[in-house]
Amino acid sequence: MDWTFTFETFISLVAAIPLTLQLAAASILLGAFLALGLALFRLSGVRILDWFARFYVFVFRGTPLLVQIFLIYYGLSQFPAVRHTILWPILREPYWCAVIALTLNTAAYASEIIRGGLLSVPHGQIEAARACGMPRLMVFRRIVLPLAIRQALPGYGNEMISMVKATSLASIITLMEVTGVAAKIISETYRAIEVFIVAGVIYLTINFLLTRLVHVVEYMLSPHLRAPRLQTPVQGESK
Amino acid sequence: MNQPDFLDVVSFAPGGWGGALLAGAWMTILIAISGFLIGSIIGTFGAWAKVSGGRTIRAIADGYTTVLRGIPDLLVIYLFYFGGSAAVTAIGRFFGSEGFIGFPGFLAGALAVGITSGAQQTEVFRGAFKAVHRGEIEAAVACGMSRAVRFRRIIAPLTLRHALPGMGNVWQVVLKESALVSITGVAELLRQAQVGAGSTGMPFNFYVVAGAIYLMISTFSGALLQWSERYFSRGVRRN
Numbered sequence: 164m165d166w167t168f169t170f171e172t173f174i175s176l177v178a179a180i181p182l183t184l185q186l187a188a189a190s191i192l193l194g195a196f197l198a199l200g201l202a203l204f205r206l207s208g209v210r211i212l213d214w215f216a217r218f219y220v221f222v223f224r225g226t227p228l229l230v231q232i233f234l235i236y237y238g239l240s241q242f243p244a245v246r247h248t249i250l251w252p253i254l255r256e257p258y259w260c261a262v263i264a265l266t267l268n269t270a271a272y273a274s275e276i277i278r279g280g281l282l283s284v285p286h287g288q289i290e291a292a293r294a295c296g297m298p299r300l301m302v303f304r305r306i307v308l309p310l311a312i313r314q315a316l317p318g319y320g321n322e323m324i325s326m327v328k329a330t331s332l333a334s335i336i337t338l339m340e341v342t343g344v345a346a347k348i349i350s351e352t353y354r355a356i357e358v359f360i361v362a363g364v365i366y367l368t369i370n371f372l373l374t375r376l377v378h379v380v381e382y383m384l385s386p387h388l389r390a391p392r393l394q395t396p397v398q399g400e401s402k
Numbered sequence: 403m404n405q406p407d408f409l410d411v412v413s414f415a416p417g418g419w420g421g422a423l424l425a426g427a428w429m430t431i432l433i434a435i436s437g438f439l440i441g442s443i444i445g446t447f448g449a450w451a452k453v454s455g456g457r458t459i460r461a462i463a464d465g466y467t468t469v470l471r472g473i474p475d476l477l478v479i480y481l482f483y484f485g486g487s488a489a490v491t492a493i494g495r496f497f498g499s500e501g502f503i504g505f506p507g508f509l510a511g512a513l514a515v516g517i518t519s520g521a522q523q524t525e526v527f528r529g530a531f532k533a534v535h536r537g538e539i540e541a542a543v544a545c546g547m548s549r550a551v552r553f554r555r556i557i558a559p560l561t562l563r564h565a566l567p568g569m570g571n572v573w574q575v576v577l578k579e580s581a582l583v584s585i586t587g588v589a590e591l592l593r594q595a596q597v598g599a600g601s602t603g604m605p606f607n608f609y610v611v612a613g614a615i616y617l618m619i620s621t622f623s624g625a626l627l628q629w630s631e632r633y634f635s636r637g638v639r640r641n
Contacts, residue, residue, distance in 0.1 A: 222613075222617065225616065225620045225621065226578070226613040226616045226617055227577075227578040227579075227580075227581035227582075227592070228578070229582060229584070229592060230581060230592060230595075230609055230612055230613045230616060231613070233592075233595075233596070233599075233609050234605075234606065234609040234610065234613065237599060237609070238605045238606035238609045238610070239606065240605070241604055241606040241607075242606065324472070328472075328473065329474070330474075331474035331475075331477060332474075332476060332582075334476070335585065342476055342477055342480075345477065346480055349480055353484055353487065353488045353491075354488070355480065355481050355484040355485030355488060356481070356485055359477060359478075359480070359481040359485070363469065363472075363473045363477065366472060366474060366477070367469065367473060370472045371472070
């Protein structure tokens, strides 16, 4: 292995990490809100909303993300009407198109995860909250949502990791995030293996840290599942 | 739209792109099936390594699944496409040929998809093997079956039965991942849609149609998988 080349590659790829993280963070955050909305649609009991959410999930999970990105970035510009709206400055930018596509895509997957979390909240908890006289919204905010988030977190962690991986597709619509820079270097030098290793290490590190973070949050959110701290010097930390 | 009608673009009439898209869909299915088969073979060995390998073999298999599940698929495709070309060119030069030799995109794509899905298949098969009752294997030993017979008659069929739902998920992922192979220029569905979009200036129509075809393939194969799950679990008592 050529160490100078590897090191230079590493420097250029590290410079591209912020864009990858930005894309991932923006789409995960926006996607979470959309996903919560979709999950509530599914559970609303209103047939039209339910079917809308089902159809949405079906379409976005059944088609490749790349098709969705192309449809938003290239497809929408076909209509002169779109080019004259105030949204055009946003839809013209590959960055925003990537964020929109990733958001819409992750929302479909995440809504199913959140729905599972919401359904897993024991009925007795809700009954108890109602018996305390909480109004519906407060029950949702104080009881259902926190418990659902705790339940959905492991699945959501996996979804976050696949989003970090999915940001690589933004390179196809010209964004120079880690994979974009890597592809550029590979196609200029044809030294695929060195570049692959460097880029791979970067992605693995990001995903490793993300996994740790999710574990920490999971630990923080589940004091009720941990054994109570004992007075005796026996360690009671493990679940 | 002052351009040709929506349906004209995808019709099979002369000047329509129906034939090209259909050929692309066929290529997509071929890539997905080859990738899935390669992944299944890798997954079988991976699961075997994880279940009954020694410490070194297990460590290799663990490393393989961790790495391949943590880095973007696109990066793996770049590695195989460009890395393969570099390798083939080097071999060609050794045998006295001049200049650059391209690595076939189909092969690069199928290998890349196979190796990424192999990591998922490894976990699927390992989990499925774990779900096989020890008693069944003990009974087979008690009947005097040799290792090979035991594997062929007892372990393989039971593992496959448990693995089917997971394999179905992997198949859906592989199908969508095959769209990434379009970057190597293989004339699969998304590539054909890109070509059509480029030459007619109607990207929206082409990407919508491509998305619809992906949706049809995944729905149809999903139904097939569900049917086979039911068929192969007909000996399982439910309740």
